[in-house]
Amino acid sequence: MVNCHSEENLSKKQNNLKRIILIGQPNVGKSLLFNKLSNSKLIVSNYPGTTVTFTSTKTIINNKKVELIDTPGIYSLNTITKDEEVAKKIILKADADVYINVIDAKNIDRMLHLTLDLIKLKLPLILVLNMSDESKKCGININSNKLEKLLGIPVIATIATNNQGIIELEKRIFKPNISKLKIKTKSKNILDVSISKQKIIDKILLSCVDYKKSKKDIFYEKISTYMTHPVSGIIILFFILYFALFKFVGEFGAGYLVDIIETQLFENIINPFVNNFLLEYVPWAVLRDLFGNQYGIFTFGLKYAIAIVFPIVTSFFLVFSIIEDSGYLPRLAMLIDSFFKKIGLNGRAVIPIVLGFGCDTMATLVTRTQETKKERILTTLLLALAIPCSAQLGVIFAILSGNVIALLIWFLIMILVFFLIGYLSSKVIKGKKPYFYMDIPPLRIPKISNVIIKTIARLEWYFKEILPIFILASVLIWFGKLTGIFDLFISILQPIVSMMGLPAKTAEIFLLGFFRRDYGAAGLYDIKHLLTVNQLLISSVVLTLFVPCVAQFIVMFKERGLKTALGILFFITPFSFMVGYLLNLVLMLFGVVL
Amino acid sequence: MICSFCNKSFKKNQGIDTCSSCPVKGCGMIKCPYCEYENILETRFSSILKRFIT
Numbered sequence: 026m027v028n029c030h031s032e033e034n035l036s037k038k039q040n041n042l043k044r045i046i047l048i049g050q051p052n053v054g055k056s057l058l059f060n061k062l063s064n065s066k067l068i069v070s071n072y073p074g075t076t077v078t079f080t081s082t083k084t085i086i087n088n089k090k091v092e093l094i095d096t097p098g099i100y101s102l103n104t105i106t107k108d109e110e111v112a113k114k115i116i117l118k119a120d121a122d123v124y125i126n127v128i129d130a131k132n133i134d135r136m137l138h139l140t141l142d143l144i145k146l147k148l149p150l151i152l153v154l155n156m157s158d159e160s161k162k163c164g165i166n167i168n169s170n171k172l173e174k175l176l177g178i179p180v181i182a183t184i185a186t187n188n189q190g191i192i193e194l195e196k197r198i199f200k201p202n203i204s205k206l207k208i209k210t211k212s213k214n215i216l217d218v219s220i221s222k223q224k225i226i227d228k229i230l231l232s233c234v235d236y237k238k239s240k241k242d243i244f245y246e247k248i249s250t251y252m253t254h255p256v257s258g259i260i261i262l263f264f265i266l267y268f269a270l271f272k273f274v275g276e277f278g279a280g281y282l283v284d285i286i287e288t289q290l291f292e293n294i295i296n297p298f299v300n301n302f303l304l305e306y307v308p309w310a311v312l313r314d315l316f317g318n319q320y321g322i323f324t325f326g327l328k329y330a331i332a333i334v335f336p337i338v339t340s341f342f343l344v345f346s347i348i349e350d351s352g353y354l355p356r357l358a359m360l361i362d363s364f365f366k367k368i369g370l371n372g373r374a375v376i377p378i379v380l381g382f383g384c385d386t387m388a389t390l391v392t393r394t395q396e397t398k399k400e401r402i403l404t405t406l407l408l409a410l411a412i413p414c415s416a417q418l419g420v421i422f423a424i425l426s427g428n429v430i431a432l433l434i435w436f437l438i439m440i441l442v443f444f445l446i447g448y449l450s451s452k453v454i455k456g457k458k459p460y461f462y463m464d465i466p467p468l469r470i471p472k473i474s475n476v477i478i479k480t481i482a483r484l485e486w487y488f489k490e491i492l493p494i495f496i497l498a499s500v501l502i503w504f505g506k507l508t509g510i511f512d513l514f515i516s517i518l519q520p521i522v523s524m525m526g527l528p529a530k531t532a533e534i535f536l537l538g539f540f541r542r543d544y545g546a547a548g549l550y551d552i553k554h555l556l557t558v559n560q561l562l563i564s565s566v567v568l569t570l571f572v573p574c575v576a577q578f579i580v581m582f583k584e585r586g587l588k589t590a591l592g593i594l595f596f597i598t599p600f601s602f603m604v605g606y607l608l609n610l611v612l613m614l615f616g617v618v619l
Numbered sequence: 620m621i622c623s624f625c626n627k628s629f630k631k632n633q634g635i636d637t638c639s640s641c642p643v644k645g646c647g648m649i650k651c652p653y654c655e656y657e658n659i660l661e662t663r664f665s666s667i668l669k670r671f672i673t
Contacts, residue, residue: 051628098628106633106652349623354656376624376656387648391655463654466626474672482665486647 042083043091043199046119048112048143049127050136051098054155057185058127059095062086062195079115086195094119102142103215116146123201124148125194130160130167130182133234135464137226138219140176145208149201150178153194157182164237171233177204245468249356253465258360265353269344271432274415275422278340283423283550287332291324299323315503326499329547330492337419338487338543339480345383345415346479350471354379355463368444369451372463374404381412383483385542386576388412393584399454405585406450406593409573410600411443416543420550421565431562431619438566438604491543498540511536525563525605526613530555534568541574558619559612563605570601620649624656631660 045062049055063084081094096115097108104110116124126143128136133154143150154160154167173180179197183190210221238246251257299321303313317324348354354375362372373395381388385408392404413421425432505511518532530552538545545568553561572594573581581590611617621628633652648657661669 100627100653106629108630108633352626354624376654380657387657391650391657463625474669477672478661478665478669479659481668482647482659482662485662485664486659489647 041090043089043123044094044119044121045086045091045123045125045198046094046096046115046121047125047127048096048099048116048139050100050129050139053098053127053129053136054185055095055098055127056080058125058153058155058183058191059093061185061188061191062198063093079111086198089199094121099139101139102146116143116148122149123151123198125151125153125198125201127153127155130154130157131163131165133160133165133167134226134230137229138222141206141208141222141225144176144178144204144206147203149203151194151197151201152176152178152180153190154180154182155185157190158184164239164242166235166237168233168235172229175206175229175233177206178202249465249468252353252356253359255360255363258356262357262360265348269348270341270418271422271426273344274337274340274419275426279337279419279423279550280426282336282340283333286336287328291328291332296324296328311507314506315500320499320502320506322496322499325502326495329544329551330488330495333420333547333550334416334491334495334543335484335488337416337423339484341383341415341419342480342483342487343476346476346483347471349479350469350475352466352468355465356468358463359465364444368447369403369454370400370447374400377404377408378412381408381414382418383415385409385412385414385573386580389577389580389584399451402454402585402589403447403450405581405589406596407443407447409577409581409593410446410570410597411439413439413569414542414546417546417569420546421569424550424553424561425558425565428558428619431558434619435562435565435569438608439569442570442604491541494541495544498537498544501540521602524609525567525602526609527560527564527605528555531560531564534564535571538568538571539574541576544574545571559609559617562619563608563612566608567601567605570597570604572598572601620658622651622654622656623658625651625654627651627653629653 047055047059059080059082063082079094079096081092083090083092085091094115096112099109099112099116101109102113102116104113124143126140128140140150140152152172154169154172157167160167167182169180169182179200179202181190181194181197183194185191206225208222208225210218252261296317300313300317303317307313307316314321316322319325357379358372358375360372361375365371365374377388377391377395380391388408389405392401392408395401395404421435422432425435502511505514514536515529515532518535519529522529522532522535531549534545534548534552536545537548549561549564549568556564572578578590578594581593585593612619620631629652631649647660647662649660650657
């Protein structure tokens with residue numbers, strides 16, 4: 026009989042029953058092993074962490090009545106999820122006779138961290154190396170006898186799917202051992218504890234595991250090392266930026282695809298049709314302006330969303346999904362950890378920064394997970410200042426792709442602003458120095474189906490979000506035009522843009538950019554033929570640095586408080602115009618015509 | 620689901636909800652409880668498509 030309980034229902038151990046508990050990370054085959062030992066009809070799912078509640082059964086092993094308990098998946102005793110909390114409570118409260126730690130043999134180096142945690146608790150333990158066939162296929166040959174001696178607990182290799190090792194496990198199941206292995210750490214700091222444990226694991230594995238790596242594994246390992254090396258890692262990063270973002274998103278997505286949809290579809294077919302239709306059937310000019318003409322819902326809002334933003338974000342999401350699925354992002358975090366430390370951040374800031382290239386608003390929300398207040402404020406500032414969102418980035422690549430020097434200048438200004446402002450801010454904002462630690466998952470070849478599905482899901486969510494905003498913005502501009510408010514804002518911005526050597530028309534794109542970053546970017550794309558390369562460069566720099574959009578500002582206010590949000594806003598606005606003004610001045614002084 | 624960043628497994632209901640504090644609601648993201656990376660949630664359309672592709 027199989028029962029499902031909540032952890033509070035963990036019954037008192039009965040005297041005539043031996044209590045056995047299975048512990049392990051998700052997807053190591055605990056549930057299958059539970060099934061094999063109990064012969065019960067528990068459903069074995071390959072989906073991670075089957076349920077928060079635990080499963081137990083009463084069965085007979087070696088003629089002894091036992092109570093077998095299957096715990097939810099747990100990565101470490103520093104619990105994070107509810108599943109892990111339940112598993113930890115069971116481990117600590119169950120007072121079991123035998124604790125079986127099940128691990129995936131092919132990932133033994135990462136799995137032994139939990140084993141050492143359990144050893145430290147002085148529990149009567151058995152280690153099960155499950156999926157040992159897969160580990161052999163991967164060229165990982167584990168000498169379980171040697172491992173047993175080194176750990177001081179019984180070690181049994183199993184292949185639960187075809188019953189191998191189950192009989193041996195049943196034979197030795199009532200002979201667990203409390204290991205005498207000493208695990209000393211310098212401090213209770215998570216980083217120090219992890220480093221100490223890793224040193225012990227490395228020492229143990231060196232003497233009892235023989236790695237016969239395939240050519241593929243060696244190749245992946247080399248690539249992984251190159252990706253995190255300060256020199257080769259930067260070269261690889263530039264290689265990815267050039268081909269994935271500049272060539273694919275910039276030239277192909279924002280250049281070729283946008284040209285087809287915007288020019289061929291909207292400029293030649295949809296917009297003329299809408300305008301002619303309105304002219305013929307709608308006698309009121311005010312209504313005609315709402316739906317058509319320069320800022321109409323169809324001819325402006327939909328055109329920006331479908332003809333400009335859609336192809337750019339599609340190509341960006343496609344590239345992003347490939348990068349994400351390859352396992353490159355954690356390596357990028359390791360690579361830039363040392364650079365980020367100089368500005369008071371660490372590799373963990375990669376997560377919000379990378380997400381910022383998708384949407385800065387969502388990325389600002391992620392900053393709450395950073396360890397120190399200093400990091401949170403710094404990352405929020407840098408996201409608002411120097412990280413363009415996907416559509417902005419695509420448009421900038423597209424409009425500057427014709428002139429590599431202009432693109433390089435834009436890139437260098439962004440890098441300079443990012444590190445200079447980051448460095449100076451880290452000196453002003455006081456706080457603790459952060460540290461960064463994470464397990465690096467293996468590199469993998471992205472599955473095409475997974476990439477397509479992720480891209481489509483992202484696009485679907487993105488359009489659900491932006492279409493109403495683009496339409497709303499069209500209506501607001503229409504209303505602003507009707508009441509003169511729009512022109513008033515434009516007239517305020519016009520002297521500023523002329524100081525930067527930009528035509529009056531560019532004032533509109535900065536105003537649009539405050540609605541949404543991608544809206545401003547689409548606006549810049551729309552008027553690119555009116556600007557010189559110098560003006561395109563200055564506009565791109567100012568638009569990237571310019572104030573965050575409304576949504577991002579609201580998140581900044583909610584996450585960091587009004588004082589910080591306003592502080593960032595009042596710093597960024599004049600700063601972006603000042604950089605634009607200085608850039609124009611430098612270009613003019615040196616007579617640079619790009 | 621498996622986090623695209625740290626490769627750890629977690630259930631959808633364990634993911635950290637950030638929608639309640641975000642003005643751009645319904646972006647379809649779920650945060651990994653281990654590394655806090657935002658993973659994309661499948662939509663109805665993408666899960667139908669998944670059945671055809673995989």
